[in-house]
Amino acid sequence: MxxxxxxxxxxxxxxxxxxxxxxxxxxxxxxxxxxxxxxxxxxxxxxxxxxxxxxxxxxxxxxxxxxxxxxxxxxxxxxxxxxxxxxxxxxxxxxxxxxxxxxxxxxxxxxxxECAEVSLDPHSGVLRAQAGAVWDDVVDTAVAAGLGGIECLSGIPGSAGATPVQNVGAYGVEIADVLLRVELLDRATGQVSWVPASDLDLAYRYSNLKFTSRGVVLAIELQLTPEGLSAPLRFGELARRLEAQGPGERRPVAAVRQAVLELRQAKGMVLIPGDHDTWSAGSFFTNPVVDPQHASDIQDKVRRLRGDEDAERMPQFPAGENQLKLSAAWLIDRAGFAKGYPGEGAPARLSTRHTLALTNRGSAHTADIVALARTIRDGVKTEFGVVLEPEPIWLGVHI
Ligand SMILES: Cc1cc2nc3c(=O)[nH]c(=O)nc-3n(C[C@H](O)[C@H](O)[C@H](O)COP(=O)(O)OP(=O)(O)OC[C@H]3O[C@@H](n4cnc5c(N)ncnc54)[C@H](O)[C@@H]3O)c2cc1C
The missing domain is CATH 3.30.43.10 (Uridine Diphospho-n-acetylenolpyruvylglucosamine Reductase, domain 2)
Known part of the structure; x- marks a missing residue:
């Protein structure tokens, strides 16, 4: 301390x-x-x-x-x-x-x-943020101090304290990559203590804080790198944007933050008050993680429905032992739900810039968003036999 x-x-x-x-x-x-x-x-x-x-x-x-x-x-x-x-x-x-x-x-x-103090040590690269700090302000602070590791998480809305809850991730980086520990109020005992990241079961869009009343994150502590360089670039779209020569290259943190913000803005994934494409919860469904046989079955279905060329382009990435991660956005699109679905005038629509974001066009009620979510989920299931799982927390509603 x-x-x-x-x-x-x-x-x-x-x-x-x-x-x-x-x-x-x-x-x-x-x-x-x-x-x-x-x-x-x-x-x-x-x-x-x-x-x-x-x-x-x-x-x-x-x-x-x-x-x-x-x-x-x-x-x-x-x-x-x-x-x-x-x-x-x-x-x-x-x-x-x-x-x-x-x-x-x-x-x-x-x-x-709403407690929002942030402090850091530029020599060791350790950053601490209270839970109510705006997450993108934390990233901005780290980048301004030349600390690397979270620049790919630029532009994600919300608070620092929520980042471990679903192990936020973007552009090849997750908070799990840099999280040392969280200060946690244990709701069963009322005790406050620093809990190591290894105790949170962090996984793809999951921790044991999500969907549970285990505790309240009061602060997070991150281990960042002090050389002014980003985490190794792992995400193809970002690496291409930065004209990286090969996978794993590191770039100045400020350049990576800028590139990420531009990519996210183009997809409506940075909050802008009057922009209804950003009235969302971000990605509405998680990317399905399936075994290789299941992925191959889905690819066969794509082949029958859309032809060889599309089937060969189906995104699939290694996701741990004997597991592949598919792209929910791609499957939604190939199931026939284009950007902006179901079209002008509907109170809830897919974003006009990203098929994975369900958006409120200004007058939507919860039921409109739930109905759209069901239509998308059922359509993808019918076409490809994949059940998409919602990413946000649902309160008082069920899909
Ligand atoms: C435009 C847009 C883009 C997005 N892009 C991404 C992305 O790229 N990657 C990604 O992973 N997510 C993304 N999201 C989702 C969201 O921003 C993140 O999940 C974020 O971490 C949520 O933070 P929040 O403070 O808004 O949490 P809230 O929505 O307020 O809460 C979410 C859940 O976390 C719990 N919670 C919140 N704070 C705490 C705390 N201190 N302690 C314990 N539990 C807590 C809440 O009870 C609730 O269950 C995006 C959302 C939007 C709208």
Whole structure:
């Protein structure tokens, strides 16, 4: 801890945290919850905000309360009190990986994590971020300090604390590649401790924090590299963009961040407020991971439906022992769902720039997005016999 206190002073604290303990209540608070929360410092309580205002799909009903926590201690106090009282909770960061029901008020309290300090040591390459730090600000900070390892994760929306939850990844890099440990509030015991990354079962778009109430991430610690170079380029599209000579080449971190942001922007994968292609939860389905025989069966189906040329182009990448990862976006497209499906005027459509993003065109309800998800999933299953699994967390709805 001494190391980081020193470094915070030397390199500055990038923070949205309040240093003055305060509690604010807006709206007509749920009176049964008020006594539980009233003496907790560094929170503000809002009973009027809806999940549509807090999520990037812009759908979702109003919870009983939203508690905004600007320090880790406020998160601990709020979550442990509400857990002890048996009040259902939703831990919320940037709301960019959530699909929430909107047909009736939600019987839960949203705990929004807003503590956002970031500190780093440019010599050792160790970076620490509180859970509420905006993830892309963390990447920007690392890149500005010449630290490599997370530049390929530029532009992913949401908070630092959520990055281990589904082991975020993009352009050949996952947070698992650099995550040392997380500071975790264990919701069963109320204890806070640093938990090594190896204890999180990190895998493709998965950890044992996803779909569970195991704990709340209060901070993350990353081991980055201090030479000013990126992680080895592993993703063909990015390597080509940077005119890399061979696989595994490393490039200056700032150049890689810039290239990633440009590639993502072209696909509508960077949040822009008025751009409905970005009113999404990012990739709506995970890429199917199948054994080679299954992949070959799917390729035969593509051959019958689309011909030899298309079948030979079917993307498939090694994904661990005897496993291949297919492209959900490619399968969706080949199943007949083009970008923008089902077309102008529909409240929920595929992004006009990426077939893997389901988007709200401004007036969609949760049911519109769920109906589109079912149509896509069923269409891909009918054509290729592959069941696509949703990537975001679904709350109060089922596919
Ligand atoms: C345009 C767009 C592009 C995207 N691109 C990518 C991409 O390239 N790669 C990728 O992997 N994802 C991508 N995503 C998905 C999403 O941005 C990530 O999953 C992100 O990490 C979610 O962060 P969040 O803070 O918004 O989480 P939220 O949506 O707020 O929460 C998601 C889940 O994590 C839990 N959670 C949040 N914070 C914590 C915490 N501190 N402790 C414990 N649990 C917590 C929540 O309870 C919920 O279950 C994209 C999303 C969008 C909208």
């Amino acid at each position: 001494h190391l980081f206190h020193g470094l915070i002073n030397s390199y500055g604290v990038f923070t949205a945290c309040s240093h003055v303990p305060q509690t604010t209540v807006r709206g007509v608070a749920d009176s049964s919850l008020t006594p539980l929360l009233e003496d907790i410092a560094d929170i503000s309580v809002d009973s009027e905000v809806s999940l549509a205002q807090l999520t990037t799909l812009h759908v979702g009903a109003q919870p009983r309360l939203t508690v905004r926590c600007t320090t880790p201690q406020a998160v601990v106090d709020t979550v442990t009190r509400l857990d002890a009282a048996g009040v259902p909770l939703l831990i919320l960061g940037g709301g960019s990986n959530l699909l929430v029901a909107d047909d009736e008020p939600l019987d839960l309290v949203v705990v929004r994590i």
